[in-house]
Amino acid sequence: MYDIEQIRRDFPILSVSINGHPNTFLDTAASAQKPQCVIDAVSQTYANSYANVHRGAYYLSEEMTVKYEQARAKVRKFLNAASEHEIVFTRNATEALNLVAYSWGRKFLKPGDEVLISQAEHHANLIPWQILRDEIGIKLQIFKIADDGSYVADEFLGLLSEKTKLVSVTAMSNVLGTVFPIADMVKAAHRVGALFMVDACQYAAHRKIDVQDWDCDFLAFSGHKTYGPSGIGVLYGKMSLLEQMPPYQVGGDMVDTVSYDHTTYALPPARFEAGTPAMVDAIGLGVALDYLQNLGWDNLCAHEEELIAYTNAKLQEIPGLKIIGTAADKGGVFSFDLNGIHAQDVAFILDKEGVAVRTGHHCAEPLIKRMGYTSLARASLGLYTSHQDIDRFVNALQKTQSFF
Amino acid sequence: MQIDELIENFELLEDWEDKYRYLIDLGAKLPPLPQELQSEEWKVSGCQSQVWLVPEVVMENGQKLLDFKGSSDAAIVKGIVAVVLSIFAHKTPAEIKEIAVENIFAKLGLSEHLSPSRRNGLSAMTDKIRYYAEVL
Ligand SMILES: Cc1ncc(COP(=O)(O)O)c(C=O)c1O
Numbered sequence: 280m281y282d283i284e285q286i287r288r289d290f291p292i293l294s295v296s297i298n299g300h301p302n303t304f305l306d307t308a309a310s311a312q313k314p315q316c317v318i319d320a321v322s323q324t325y326a327n328s329y330a331n332v333h334r335g336a337y338y339l340s341e342e343m344t345v346k347y348e349q350a351r352a353k354v355r356k357f358l359n360a361a362s363e364h365e366i367v368f369t370r371n372a373t374e375a376l377n378l379v380a381y382s383w384g385r386k387f388l389k390p391g392d393e394v395l396i397s398q399a400e401h402h403a404n405l406i407p408w409q410i411l412r413d414e415i416g417i418k419l420q421i422f423k424i425a426d427d428g429s430y431v432a433d434e435f436l437g438l439l440s441e442k443t444k445l446v447s448v449t450a451m452s453n454v455l456g457t458v459f460p461i462a463d464m465v466k467a468a469h470r471v472g473a474l475f476m477v478d479a480c481q482y483a484a485h486r487k488i489d490v491q492d493w494d495c496d497f498l499a500f501s502g503h504k505t506y507g508p509s510g511i512g513v514l515y516g517k518m519s520l521l522e523q524m525p526p527y528q529v530g531g532d533m534v535d536t537v538s539y540d541h542t543t544y545a546l547p548p549a550r551f552e553a554g555t556p557a558m559v560d561a562i563g564l565g566v567a568l569d570y571l572q573n574l575g576w577d578n579l580c581a582h583e584e585e586l587i588a589y590t591n592a593k594l595q596e597i598p599g600l601k602i603i604g605t606a607a608d609k610g611g612v613f614s615f616d617l618n619g620i621h622a623q624d625v626a627f628i629l630d631k632e633g634v635a636v637r638t639g640h641h642c643a644e645p646l647i648k649r650m651g652y653t654s655l656a657r658a659s660l661g662l663y664t665s666h667q668d669i670d671r672f673v674n675a676l677q678k679t680q681s682f683f
Numbered sequence: 684m685q686i687d688e689l690i691e692n693f694e695l696l697e698d699w700e701d702k703y704r705y706l707i708d709l710g711a712k713l714p715p716l717p718q719e720l721q722s723e724e725w726k727v728s729g730c731q732s733q734v735w736l737v738p739e740v741v742m743e744n745g746q747k748l749l750d751f752k753g754s755s756d757a758a759i760v761k762g763i764v765a766v767v768l769s770i771f772a773h774k775t776p777a778e779i780k781e782i783a784v785e786n787i788f789a790k791l792g793l794s795e796h797l798s799p800s801r802r803n804g805l806s807a808m809t810d811k812i813r814y815y816a817e818v819l
Contacts, residue, residue, distance in 0.1 A: 620758070621732055621756055621757035621758060623731050623732045623757045623759070623760065624707075624757050624758045624759050624760075627703075627759050628703070631699055631700075631703075638731065639731060653733075653756075654731075654732070682700075682703060682704060682707060682758075683707070683758065
């Protein structure tokens with residue numbers, strides 16, 4: 280049972296009025312709103328149990344350390360990782376992707392090696408590999424997607440070879456919504472001896488992840504997109520890989536012994552968490568993941584699936600509206616072109632009606648170009664999105680058309 | 684159109700919808716900017732949409748005056764460009780420096796209608812115009 284009205288009441292910001300209208304927040308793919316329990320966890324931690332972690336031999340520091348590590352345990356459970364030691368806290372998914380490129384990439388990639396990504400990647404899963412290409416002389420291979428945004432197995436398999444050392448692909452596109460068949464892709468990558476990194480930024484907020492089932496080697500997601508605080512993200516890595524990787528940043532809290540001559544580094548995950556971490560945000564993330572899972576994946580997925588179908592049907596009724604990205608398996612992401620009206624004009628008018636959509640290149644400029652645009656408007660759904668939100672969105676789109 | 688006339692016209696419009704429709708209309712009536720001027724060289728960075736401003740120096744009675752042509756690929760911003768062009772039309776560099784654009788937009792009743800990103804676009808435009816006034 281999924282009581283949408285009850286759920287919406289958990290998110291205080293949804294009752295804030297925007298330009299005199301109800302808050303129709305359709306930008307969850309950029310960052311999700313926070314339930315009261317997350318807001319409370321963050322403020323209560325500061326109010327009642329704040330101190331630095333892993334340092335002080337005193338009550339508050341101990342308590343904070345326990346809570347921080349409990350948050351790690353919650354992330355382990357959320358991903359079904361084999362061990363908590365495989366969960367590295369980062370600032371966001373971008374940092375997790377950069378960490379792998381910097382630490383694993385610089386150590387293990389040699390000139391001529393290939394990294395394979397899709398055409399649908401966010402800049403965060405493109406630029407780190409471009410830098411390795413320019414610095415190390417690896418080859419960056421990019422497999423094509425279909426015009427409707429679908430995954431094309433032959434395109435992927437066609438570029439996968441013995442030279443491929445790493446495949447790094449988004450599980451759900453932030454522009455097209457396309458869901459990639461990660462489990463199959465991982466199997467194919469492993470057959471040629473390549474590792475597989477999943478950018479689960481979008482996927483993590485919408486569908487259940489099981490890293491052991493996928494058998495992926497690395498995975499990244501951001502707390503702020505999974506209804507948790509900003510400033511916290513996660514890198515999952517198989518222990519056998521993390522162990523071999525050098526630190527990404529160095530400083531306090533990540534060393535074993537230090538002398539002026541030599542430093543030995545702590546085991547993962549501490550090795551990759553130099554300096555004081557975003558510990559309060561990590562605690563908030565743990566609460567957010569509990570909240571998400573307590574809704575029940577089946578309930579959540581059923582709600583979102585139904586709403587996606589509803590949105591699709593409603594949008595298709597609007598003459599002149601074209602949805603960009605219509606793969607059969609897609610998440611609640613609707614990039615669209617409305618009668619060729621500039622995305623920014625659309626967004627300005629929607630905003631006046633209290634409807635929030637994102638515009639621009641969505642940090643995926645080559646993908647937007649590939650789809651034939653320079654800028655797109657995008658509406659994205661979340662666990663709190665209601666039919667009324669979609670109705671208000673559609674009305675606002677019709678109003679927008681009346682201006683042109 | 685003179686800026687005073689624009690202010691009068693805007694004063695007659697009551698709600699944001701009418702103002703936006705009028706803005707879009709103003710943009711649509713701008714003389715088309717030749718394709719070759721819609722280039723990187725004349726692009727104003729810091730706007731969400733593409734905006735171009737092209738300065739032109741005219742000498743009148745030994746005095747240097749600036750005029751601008753401009754456009755945008757977005758309709759509402761193009762209207763804003765039209766307003767900005769009216770504000771800065773045929774002014775000396777010293778006058779350009781003095782003009783308080785924010786105040787004029789307040790008078791137009793547009794400032795409360797300008798979202799932060801648009802306001803950035805506006806300030807990017809005026810910064811660019813002031814830059815040209817200084818270097819040309
Ligand atoms: C698919 C995808 N990857 C990576 C990112 C980067 O996330 P963050 O900015 O939280 O690091 C995003 C965020 O927009 C995304 O949608």
